[in-house]
Structure formats: structure tokens, C-alpha cells
């Protein structure tokens with residue numbers, strides 16, 4: 001095993017936790033090569049002739065690259081920088097943004113999770129007010145890990161709460177899990193909803209209700 005690879009592997013942590021340092025492009029390439037060898041081995045154990053089968057010939061590297069550069073990228077890169085706007089008008093009303101596309105991977109089965117996130121913010125005069133696209137980036141960052149939906153909603157919430165210091169924060173995710181649809185009970189549909197509330201939202205049920213009403217209006221603007 002190369003020294004570079006041993007160094008990479010010595011820093012194992014939970015599937016949805018950041019590595020202790022972002023990986024350089026060279027380190028990601030080392031990881032892709034090592035993972036591709038293991039995917040080859042997996043296919044061989046499953047008795048897939050990937051060397052001669054035209055359909056799976058490039059699969060080991062493709063799968064390895066997909067895990068490192070896409071599905072688990074949010075562990076190996078720094079979180080988005082949150083540049084803010086000055087809250088000049090000291091806007092104190094509720095901001096609700098969504099639906100934000102959620103594309104993640106279930107840590108239990110390595111199958112896709114697809115859904116939408118909604119974020120509600122009650123800004124504070126001292127805190128940061130973000131451009132809307134920043135919320136999309138934050139969701140994407142934490143979703144690009146092997147996740148459980150319960151922990152994903154919490155990670156997004158904790159990050160925004162600590163870094164933007166609003167008066168209140170609400171995060172809600174509604175998502176479908178392919179591990180329920182492609183295997184097991186093979187449910188045709190069925191979603192899971194998770195939410196996390198911080199500050200004023202966790203103290204006042206009326207604020208939660210208003211947030212949930214806004215989420216429903218975003219989904220069905222005609223109502």
C-alpha cells in the first residue's frame with residue numbers, strides 16, 4: 001500500500017462527517033484508483049466478467065470516481081463560504097426559501113435519496129443575511145455525503161445556525177428513499193419528512209405553523 005493511500009485511510013470517520021482536512025486533487029485521485037481496484041474485486045466476487053463484458057468494462061473506475069467526486073464530495077471539500085449582505089433595513093420578517101433540490105445517498109444501502117428542502121429564517125440585526133443561492137449550496141454540500149435524512153437536516157441546520165446567527169431557523173426536508181422503492185418493501189411511493197427548528201422557531205408553535213404554511217404554498221402556489 002502506498003504511503004499516500006495509508007495516510008488517506010488513517011483518517012476514517014463517520015460517513016456523513018467531514019474528513020479532518022479537505023483532500024487535494026492528487027489525494028482524491030489516489031483514493032479513486034484504490035477504490036476502483038476494490039470495485040473490480042466486488043464485481044469479480046459477484047461473478048461479473050468486467051474485463052470482457054462491454055457493459056461493465058469501465059464500471060469500476062466510473063463507480064469509484066462517482067463516490068469520490070460526487071456522492072461523497074461533501075466530506076472532502078470545505079463547506080461553502082457564507083458571504084453575507086448587510087441587513088440594512090433590519091428586515092425581521094420570515095424568509096422562506098425552497099424547494100431546494102436534495103440529492104443524497106443513503107448510508108445504510110448506498111442508494112439515492114431524492115427530495116426537497118425548505119429553509120425558514122428569522123434574521124437578526126447582528127446576524128448574516130445570505131443570498132438565496134447560498135442555501136442551495138449548503139444543502140448540496142451536506143447532501144453530498146452518505147447520509148440519513150434525520151442527520152442531514154440537523155447538519156444543515158447546525159451549520160446555518162452557527163454561521164449566520166439568525167433569530168430563528170427552520171429546516172425541513174421531504175424526500176423519497178430508493179432503498180424503500182427498489183428493495184425491501186418496494187414501496188411505489190412514500191416520503192419521509194424531517195425537520196429541525198432553532199431559536200424562535202423552537203419556542204413558538206405559531207412560527208412553526210407559519211413556516212409549514214409557507215412550505216405548502218411554495219409547493220402549491222395556486223391554492
Ligand SMILES: [Zn+2]
Nearest residue numbers: 106108109179
Ligand atoms: Zn437506505
